[in-house]
Amino acid sequence: MTSKRSGVFLSLALFASCHAGNNEDAPPPHVVVILADDLGYNDLGFTGCADFDTPALDALAAQGVVFTDGHVSAAVCAPSRAGLITGAHQQRMGFESNLIYTESGTGLARGARTLASRLQDAGYATAGVGKWHLGSEEGQHPLDVGFDRFTGLLKGARSYFPQLEKKQGKLTRIERNLEVVPEAELGYLTDFFSAEAVRLIESRDQNKPFFLYLSYTAPHTPMHAREDLLEHFSESIPDTKRRKYAAMVTAMDEGVAAVTEALQRNGMLENTLLVFLSDNGGATNNSSDNGIWRGMKGSKWEGGHRVPFIAHWPKGFPSGIQYDLPVTSMDITPTALAAAGVQDKEGLDGVDLRPFLHGQAGRPHQRLYWRRNVAAAVRDGDWKVIRIQEKDGTFREPLLFDLASDPSEENNLAGQNPEKAAALLDLLAAWEENMQPSGWVQGDRWLNNQRAKHKMSVIGRDAERAVP
Structure with a gap:
């Protein structure tokens, strides 16, 4: 329903x-x-x-x-x-x-x-x-x-x-x-x-x-x-x-x-x-x-x-x-x-x-995208991947979640399902090709804060102190 x-x-x-x-x-x-x-x-x-x-x-x-x-x-x-x-x-x-x-x-x-x-x-x-x-x-x-x-x-x-x-x-x-x-x-x-x-x-x-x-x-x-x-x-x-x-x-x-x-x-x-x-x-x-x-x-x-x-x-x-x-x-x-x-x-x-x-079948959006400088995500159906870029330009191992069974994003499935993670990352990259690069960046404090808060070990408000 x-x-x-x-x-x-x-x-x-x-x-x-x-x-x-x-x-x-x-x-x-x-x-x-x-x-x-x-x-x-x-x-x-x-x-x-x-x-x-x-x-x-x-x-x-x-x-x-x-x-x-x-x-x-x-x-x-x-x-x-x-x-x-x-x-x-x-x-x-x-x-x-x-x-x-x-x-x-x-x-x-x-x-x-x-x-x-x-x-x-x-x-x-x-x-x-x-x-x-x-x-x-x-x-x-x-x-x-x-x-x-x-x-x-x-x-x-x-x-x-x-x-x-x-x-x-x-x-x-x-x-x-x-x-x-x-x-x-x-x-x-x-x-x-x-x-x-x-x-x-x-x-x-x-x-x-x-x-x-x-x-x-x-x-x-x-x-x-x-x-x-x-x-x-x-x-x-x-x-x-x-x-x-x-x-x-x-x-x-x-x-x-x-x-x-x-x-x-x-x-x-x-x-x-x-x-x-x-x-x-x-x-x-x-x-x-x-x-x-x-x-x-x-x-x-x-x-x-x-x-x-x-x-x-x-x-x-x-x-x-x-x-x-x-x-x-x-x-x-x-x-x-x-x-x-x-x-x-x-x-x-x-x-x-x-x-x-008023009852039309289907989803208004199959995919949703987010990006702010070093942190980006895409949701495809109930699957969601989060991508974090490090200071040296490389990317961390992705964070992959099935929101249907794990709405609180507690279980990273990227290791169990690398093909799904890769497919979502490809969707994110394809979307980015049609977007403009960021016109301005707030600075290292905010970039480092984003990197800190997107870790599976971070629970609750930890590493969230520098709030944008």
Whole structure:
């Protein structure tokens, strides 16, 4: 079985599948993409979190589609966002590391086509809120790549609380359509982003379909949380860092509730294709929990790139189903474009997931690929190989896993099945021939960290201390 339906939602799912948004005369859906930052796989109610609740996201999951085998195209922030927003392997433009702001030419390639620019061309009003992290040079700003309006920061992280004006850098200040937002107006950053998203929904051009990209910084470090939420968890979560993490995720869940309520209040929710996911797996430095998935952010283990992933579209998707075959963040762009009636698929590596959610046989992806400098991996069906390059340019013995029988990647089968390992390495090499080499590399610290964390002897968080 590729999907499972709960009895509670069976009738709703059948109704939705009969009204699947395939009517060419139906208005195009609004599109909302909500992205968490460094969220652990197990840190939502519907994925198994036991020490705090996420009711808003759980409700969306219960009424939508839960992708249990959902992945991002990279295990660190910036390249993952590039794959999501373009719908293509970020390696096609040499983008496989986080940005180096002291060097020019890092970030989105000039002229890159994004989900925002494609929807803008199709007549959508477009808005972005939150963390950008895709470049700050000319031609890379959100307003240059398809967003009509943008409120957020260009860099990858900053304080969640107002900071001294003298500490405001160009990349960490909050701007609204190129104008600096005074720090005194921000309050708690997650709440500010949520309120800004609601404001943009309320003030949208009502004559156009609407696209919103809401990219939270939560629960990425620094570990800053609201006092009321810390007090709420003071007895139930004794660990200080985990308590802060729970409070940060809770604030984000409250924001998701505010956004969905705004969509409902404005008569938009029924015809909004809403997707929620994390940019990568949980990180070692924020007390996140990736459950059974080995590894963390920055690794090619499942815990680095398998993420919580849900889609909700009452008029277009079945309700209350679980989809168990592999999908990727690169599928968001082609799925949204197809739902919007955009025929242009040029340059896309993702696929339209709508047919698969309505019963089409087969797998959306037979193969998935990942690469970041010295660490690369390919998955073919349920087989996965990880390839690590040493300092001298040679490659280690590969790591081979059968995810069907060994989802936690505990048993390296390369010695028992060298032919399978070699075949997957050949697939990886063939894929690389169509990709660009990395346009920039962060440095030896990060390369050595990747080498250290991809060893069978490394368990849990060992060798994960230098977190990208």
